[in-house]
Amino acid sequence: MSDTRQEILDATAALLERAGAEQVSIRDVCQAAGVTAPTVYHHFGDKKDLLEAVAAExxxxxxxxxxxxxxxxxxxxxxxxxxxxxxxxxxxxxxxxxxxxxxxxxxxxxxxxxxxxxxxxxxxxxxxxxxxxxxxxxxxxxxxxxxxxxxxxxxxxxxxxxxxxxxxxxxxxxxxxxLRQNEPSENDGAAAADLARALLATLSARRTEELTPGERGILLELLRKLAS
Known part of the structure; x- marks a missing residue:
């Protein structure tokens, strides 16, 4: 980033802090940065592009x-x-x-x-x-x-x-x-095991047509690990 471009950005930011975007003109920026209007337009195009660059800054x-x-x-x-x-x-x-x-x-x-x-x-x-x-x-x-x-x-x-x-x-x-109000305790592992066992029991009692045999096998294997 050229020094001139950064100086324009810094001057614009300082003006905005005092006056707000609606009140700041390109003329104000030129006076604060010590540059001409064509210099501002060369680096930023127009006021909208200048404000977008200030937001990025x-x-x-x-x-x-x-x-x-x-x-x-x-x-x-x-x-x-x-x-x-x-x-x-x-x-x-x-x-x-x-x-x-x-x-x-x-x-x-x-x-x-x-x-x-x-x-x-x-x-x-x-x-x-x-x-x-x-x-x-x-x-x-x-x-x-x-x-x-x-x-x-x-x-x-x-x-x-x-x-x-x-x-x-x-x-x-x-x-x-x-967020959970409390950090996990040792009992959380027991609760997870209970839920896994309950789900294993449910799956053993019903068909799971939503799952392929391979998916069902993977799910059962994971649940058995959690249950143990």
């Missing part, structure tokens, strides 16, 4: 902070930290955030999909420990939707009783919907 900064933190030994702690970081970034950089998540097709940007991939990775680790109620992709969609909606609401509402503790309450509500 916002994602770059956001993901850079995420990737700078290595996963901890506790995926649940990482999930909590991810929520806090997401909401915190939006409140600290409202103009960036509105461009990143408050525009049509925002979720289709490659950087947005990368953020989703990071979240799914954390949830995969939680699923491996038996602490997830839903498949990781479904849980990620719920958590991300709640985080974005909460952050945009906090940006649009004035501070007061309506917003006090909102981010924490929303986090607790959505985490409660996708």
């Amino acid at each position: 916002g994602f770059r900064r956001y993901l850079s902070a995420k990737h700078s933190r290595k996963p901890s030994a506790d995926p649940l702690a990482d999930l909590h930290r991810g929520w806090t970081d997401h909401v915190g970034f939006g409140l600290e950089h409202p103009a960036f955030y509105r461009l990143m998540y408050g525009t049509p097709n925002a979720e289709q940007r490659p950087s947005a999909r990368e953020g989703h991939r990071v979240l799914v990775g954390i949830l995969d680790r939680l699923a491996e420990t038996g602490r997830l109620r839903l498949p990781p992709e479904q849980a990620a969609t719920m958590i991300h939707t709640a985080a974005v909606g909460t952050t945009l609401s906090l940006l649009s509402l004035s501070e007061g009783p309506r917003t006090e503790g909102l981010a924490d309450r929303m986090r607790d509500a959505v985490f409660g919907a996708v």
